[in-house]
Amino acid sequence: MDNKNIMIVASLSASLINFRGDFIKSLVDNGYMVFAAAPDHPSNIRSKLVSLGATPLQFNLNRTGLNPFKDMTSISELKGLIKDNNIDLVFPYTVKPVIYSSIAANQCNVPVVSLITGLGYAFTGLSTKARLLQRFNETLYKLSIRKNKVIVFQNKDDHQLFLDRNIISKEQSVAFVSGSGVNLNQFSFQEKNTSDKVSFLLVARLIKEKGIALYMEAAKILKAKYPQAEFHLIGATETSPSAISENEINELHKEGIIVFHGKQRNIEEHLHKRDVFVLPSYYREGLPRTTLEACACGNPIITTDSVGCRESVKEGINGFLIEPQNLEALIKPMEYFITNPKKIREMGINSRKYAEERFDVDIINKDLIDIINYVLQQS
Known part of the structure; x- marks a missing residue:
């Protein structure tokens, strides 16, 4: 399983450090070559990714708008990154990376393990715009993730919604993790010495x-x-x-x-x-x-x-x-x-x-790496 190339895809460069830094390190420690793709890596984030053992990659992404031409460019660039770096598995998270990376990887016949980190503004459905965006995202999800090897959810409610909206089928392979995890050493415990000043x-x-x-x-x-x-x-x-x-x-x-x-x-x-x-x-x-x-x-x-x-x-x-x-x-x-x-x-x-x-982030990362190992063994 050594020397397999994993590409993690994010919509925001900083999140690769803030939310996936421990995960990247765990993948590297387990013998994977990690490629971290996001738009516009600032020099400080690039340096931190390299220090973790990852190779930073960039692609264009319109994070908030809905422009079909720019979105097609994102998919094309992601396909290029997958081919140029001999990627063996793609691991995207957040809405646009999941959708576009899944389309790109499926067209390249590369397996995808996608992480649904929450459905956000579009699925809150409080405005007409949100409801329209929800229907649009549902369609894109249906087109993009049905061939993914495993879809990882952070809660059972999102999984049920995907089933109810026919975004995925009951036969689709899914898994669950408890969020992105938290580093228990960095966020250490301190007992509260409370007073009347709460x-x-x-x-x-x-x-x-x-x-x-x-x-x-x-x-x-x-x-x-x-x-x-x-x-x-x-x-x-x-x-x-x-x-x-x-x-x-x-x-x-x-x-x-x-x-x-x-x-x-x-x-x-x-x-x-x-x-x-x-x-x-x-x-x-x-x-x-x-x-x-x-x-x-x-x-x-x-x-x-x-x-x-x-x-x-x-x-x-x-x-x-x-x-x-x-x-x-x-x-x-x-x-x-x-x-x-x-x-x-x-x-x-x-x-x-x-x-x-x-x-504990170590528990979450072990679960994710077990899923990745399984998918690569089956591919």
Whole structure:
């Protein structure tokens, strides 16, 4: 099995390090030649990929738009990368890489193991545009992934949706992993020493679907009642139609209701400083990486009882699940932790145990490499 060439395909270069860095290293350690393909590798990402033992490859990709001519160019370039580098197996993740890489690899008779990391904005279906995009993506998925050797899902809900929409058949080979995993050494456990000054943290893209507006409303209400409580927010500002106004966030920051940190890289440090992690998302998640990192660091979790999010919580053990887009449902568990701070330590310990049992990146990577080994043996 040595010297087989694996091409990992991403839509964003940085995600190859942030989400697949440990996976790349594991593949290299298992004797694979790894090629990491994405649009526009900045020099720092390129250097990090090389240090992991991977060969960076570039192709053009229109990440957000729907331009058939540019999309055909992406497929053609991916075919070229597969042929020029004698790729034995393609491993794409996120929507466009899965669709275009699958088409390219199938045309080259190269096996594909595709990872469905969540269905996102299109399958949230909250607007006419989203519903139209959903139907378009369904068609593209049907055309592209039915010949894939294995389709890996991060939750059972997405698999069921693919079956219900006839995107895949019941005979299709599928597997399941618990998200992208979390490095338990990097996101180390620190037991909470809680006081009456309970602090909450939300880390996410600053869009409505992530529940940012709901979190800010809850902060307004709870801050008035419990002035000692803190409500922290981390995230980069967005330009999407559902972006939260940066002015609105800054105004709450000035008023002392929200502590806004903007974009941050040292997330584990912020998780160690804060008590409870909150993600009131109604986005179609795969399995949010942020909740896994919070579990690993020993934070109780408050998140929605919705696709992907619910996977990170054992109800009442390491946190609470709430109804999506329900302000009262969000306020209730937040107030519970404010008035019962001693439960934070107990539930935080349980979060770490859950991370060790289920979300350890070494477990996830072993499962993925076992799948790849199996497919290559059958090819």
